Amino acid sequence: MSKTAFIFPGQGAQKAGMGKDFYDKYETAQKVFEDAGEWLDLDMKELCFEKNDRLDATEYTQAALVTTCLAMEKVVREQGLCPDVTAGLSLGEYCAIEAAGGFSLKDAITTVRKRGILMEQAVPAGQGSMAAVLGLNGDQIEAAIQDIDGVSIANYNCPGQIVITGKKAAVEEASQKLKAEGARRCLPLNVSGPFHSEMLTDAGSRLAQVLETAEIKELNLPYVTNVTAEYVTDCKEIKGLLARQIFSPVLWQQSVEKMIQDGVDTFIEIGPGKTLAGFMKKINPDVKVYNIQTAEDMEQLVYLQK
Structure with a gap:
């Protein structure tokens, strides 16, 4: 039986203008961007849609990218596309958890804003x-x-x-x-720190404290965690895995292979860029891979699925 995975990119996929056509065409996406701006006291439209220096700064990148991906994902769902499982590369795992029902939209966005600040501050620049x-x-x-x-x-x-x-x-x-x-x-790599290394162990401890205030809900469907490349079905595991993820290797290839082994034959990448689609071709060129980074991409895929 055919299975579909929604997959979400990580930091580095961000680019000025991401999500703007979704915002312009769909009220659901508008609400996500506007709510995120209110929750974070940031002009998310300026941050995501216009060229600016902040978009590539980790403390802003993470909230901007997750807001964009989840605004897209909400519209994709409205159009009738739904996954059997989700996964995300590093930062994208927060989108995967929200899309699987584990996070509220607000908790996903506010948590990654704090995560970005912690990661930015974890190691002095240049070290x-x-x-x-x-x-x-x-x-x-x-x-x-x-x-x-x-x-x-x-x-x-x-x-x-x-x-x-x-x-x-x-x-x-x-x-x-x-x-x-x-x-x-x-x-x-043009990054501001040694992400997923032991140098971020302290940031992981601090993130665990941040996660204490987030509500984790029962999952509607499983997601695959970067930390072990295994399915997560028990919401009680999520906080501990996310705290470890910040300083642990990202097992992306292994995660994809796990989903394929479980019968997933269609992968839909939601978010700017085509990084994950590119990886998929090298991991297993036989599965179907679709990329949604514009409203037109989504509309074409919806048409194909009819």
Whole structure:
């Protein structure tokens, strides 16, 4: 039996103008942006729709991207598209949980605003970094960096693309070694910190305190967590997993493989960019992948499903 997953991108997918056509065409999306602005005391329309320096600053990026993705998701549901399971890459996991019924819209958006601030403040500027390693698998990278203190794997994105994270000097040393070991490229990422590394352990503890004030509700459908690449059906697990997620590797490839193993054959990426659709082609080119980043994308998919 065919199954569908809604999947949501993580930080880095944001771009000026994201979600504007949904806002212009659909009252449901308008309400999400306006409510988010009121909850956060931010002009979300200016932040998301107009070119500005804040959109790429972690403390603003996270709230802006989650607001946009969930505004889109609400309209997608209204048009009759529904998932059997959800998942999200890093930050996108908050969208996945909301779409699965675990978070209210308000708690999802206000929590990621605080998460973004915690991550921005976690490590002084310039002390940490991340790099995408192209052309080596996880085992090869783990073997190469095991003797370098202060660097670890942050993301298992897809075959041939893995991200490393940690202390800036350690990431640079690891990049040189990995190139010598056969990596095609090691690309420094334009991020403000060493996300998904042990350097964010304290931020994880602080996030756990923030999550204490959020209401977690019974899930309407399962989602797959980045931390273990397993299905989550018990809402009591969510807070602990999200606190760990901030400093744990993102098992994205493994999460997708888990869903495919469970019979998911259609993936719908909701949000700006086509990052996850690109990963999907390398993880398993045989499944159907659709990308919704504009209202036109959504309308074409709705038409196809009729």
